[in-house]
Amino acid sequence: MKSGELFERAKTLMPGGVSSPVRAIQPYPFYVAGAAGAYLKTLDGERLIDCCLGYGPLLLGHAPDAVRAAIEAQLADGWLYGTPCPGEVALAERIAADHPSIDMVRFVSSGSEATMAAIRLARAATGRQDIVKIEGGFHGAHDAVLVKAGSGATTMGVPDSAGVVADLVAHTRQVAYNDLEGLDALLSSSEDIAALIIEPVMGNVGPVLPEPGYLQEVRALTLDYDVLLIFDEVITGYRLGIGGAQVRYGVTPDLTTLGKIIGGGLPIGAFGGRRDLMAMVAPQGPVYQAGTFSGNPLTMAAGSAALGWLHENREIYARLDAGTRRIEEACAGAGGSFVRLGSMFKYFFRPAAPTNYAEAKESDTAAFRRFWEKMLKKGIFVPPSQFETNFLSAAHTDEIIEQIADAYSTCLSE
Numbered sequence: 197m198k199s200g201e202l203f204e205r206a207k208t209l210m211p212g213g214v215s216s217p218v219r220a221i222q223p224y225p226f227y228v229a230g231a232a233g234a235y236l237k238t239l240d241g242e243r244l245i246d247c248c249l250g251y252g253p254l255l256l257g258h259a260p261d262a263v264r265a266a267i268e269a270q271l272a273d274g275w276l277y278g279t280p281c282p283g284e285v286a287l288a289e290r291i292a293a294d295h296p297s298i299d300m301v302r303f304v305s306s307g308s309e310a311t312m313a314a315i316r317l318a319r320a321a322t323g324r325q326d327i328v329k330i331e332g333g334f335h336g337a338h339d340a341v342l343v344k345a346g347s348g349a350t351t352m353g354v355p356d357s358a359g360v361v362a363d364l365v366a367h368t369r370q371v372a373y374n375d376l377e378g379l380d381a382l383l384s385s386s387e388d389i390a391a392l393i394i395e396p397v398m399g400n401v402g403p404v405l406p407e408p409g410y411l412q413e414v415r416a417l418t419l420d421y422d423v424l425l426i427f428d429e430v431i432t433g434y435r436l437g438i439g440g441a442q443v444r445y446g447v448t449p450d451l452t453t454l455g456k457i458i459g460g461g462l463p464i465g466a467f468g469g470r471r472d473l474m475a476m477v478a479p480q481g482p483v484y485q486a487g488t489f490s491g492n493p494l495t496m497a498a499g500s501a502a503l504g505w506l507h508e509n510r511e512i513y514a515r516l517d518a519g520t521r522r523i524e525e526a527c528a529g530a531g532g533s534f535v536r537l538g539s540m541f542k543y544f545f546r547p548a549a550p551t552n553y554a555e556a557k558e559s560d561t562a563a564f565r566r567f568w569e570k571m572l573k574k575g576i577f578v579p580p581s582q583f584e585t586n587f588l589s590a591a592h593t594d595e596i597i598e599q600i601a602d603a604y605s606t607c608l609s610e
């Protein structure tokens with residue numbers, strides 16, 4: 197009950213008692229005393245298998261040796277300089293080499309900052325004002341993208357935030373995922389569209405997967421209408437393999453946003469793209485963007501260590517893909533739908549796998565909540581929302597995956 201007492205104190209000090217809305221599990225969230233490998237240790241003395249993994253960054257699991265060693269080595273040399281550090285050049289080289297779309301990159305401190313800056317850059321480069329986003333796509337918590345946003349905005353039932361200037365969101369147009377006709381109609385309806393921003397695989401309402409050919413056609417349409425294509429790979433970057441969704445699907449956007457995994461578990465974001473576009477970013481160009489903690493040496497060291505490890509251990513992608521397949525098998529016949537891609541997965545309380553936001557929202561969220569509680573009692577922590585993706589990490593051994601599969605099978609049949 198230590199967590200319950202702490203949450204009571206927290207609620208008097210922080211809105212909802214938390215630092216990010218999705219964490220406000222009712223009646224109270226568990227507080228974490230420590231984390232290692234695939235496990236969280238709660239303040240109440242429980243040991244949980246973690247399938248939330250910080251909402252995606254921890255592809256190597258908690259506190260992996262390779263990343264910890266890099267952080268410790270950097271700690272000895274300080275952790276904030278306010279001048280360039282060698283680590284940012286190394287991480288930029290790695291990211292540019294891995295992503296067909298990225299010639300140059302700017303580091304920021306969160307995925308939200310990355311998408312905000314990428315949109316500003318797209319507007320500046322095209323001289324146009326509107327952007328198109330996908331219904332249910334989540335690109336962080338800044339004004340332009342808080343319209344029909346997924347993640348906590350859907351879970352809490354407030355898809356549009358209070359306090360957002362109506363004139364600004366009037367420039368954010370929406371289209372359903374996997375709807376090419378709708379996209380074509382929207383792009384043809386206006387000459388003031390700067391960019392389409394899209395999670396290539398939707399990660400904040402499930403996962404929801406692209407239908408065959410969808411992303412290729414999105415690229416073709418944006419080229420036809422001369423609209424910039426921004427892939428938001430904050431979740432999918434390095435999660436779906438080296439080079440993320442753009443390599444997996446063979447589609448090269450104009451700009452890419454990254455975050456989560458590239459920081460090795462420390463706060464990060466990045467946006468990158470073609471040289472002619474990135475040359476517009478200050479101080480090289482007129483698009484202002486800045487940050488005290490951007491490219492800080494600690495995150496750069498952690499990020500390079502994580503990405504270096506992934507390069508050396510690429511076999512984990514196939515192993516984790518087999519892992520989510522094993523969990524899928526355990527859910528067969530339970531009446532809902534299982535969606536998975538590599539180490540991303542979700543069981544939807546809806547008979548057919550959703551193809552877009554509207555369909556995902558048809559899921560039985562009360563049934564999800566009952567299931568979530570049963571899983572927690574069995575020692576498995578999955579994100580506390582039907583609309584957040586579950587993850588596996590390299591620390592999830594085949595034995596641990598078997599335990600997860602067993603828990604799914606039992607909790608869904610009870």
Ligand SMILES: Cc1ncc(COP(=O)(O)O)c(C=O)c1O
Nearest residue numbers: 306307308334335336430431455
């Ligand atoms: C696809 C996507 N884009 C952007 C963001 C924003 O990233 P951050 O939480 O680091 O601001 C997130 C997650 O929050 C995300 O999942």
Ligand SMILES: N[C@H](C=O)CCC(=O)O
Nearest residue numbers: 216218251347348400584
């Ligand atoms: N879905 C979000 C990011 O991917 C969850 C993180 C948060 O809102 O705290």
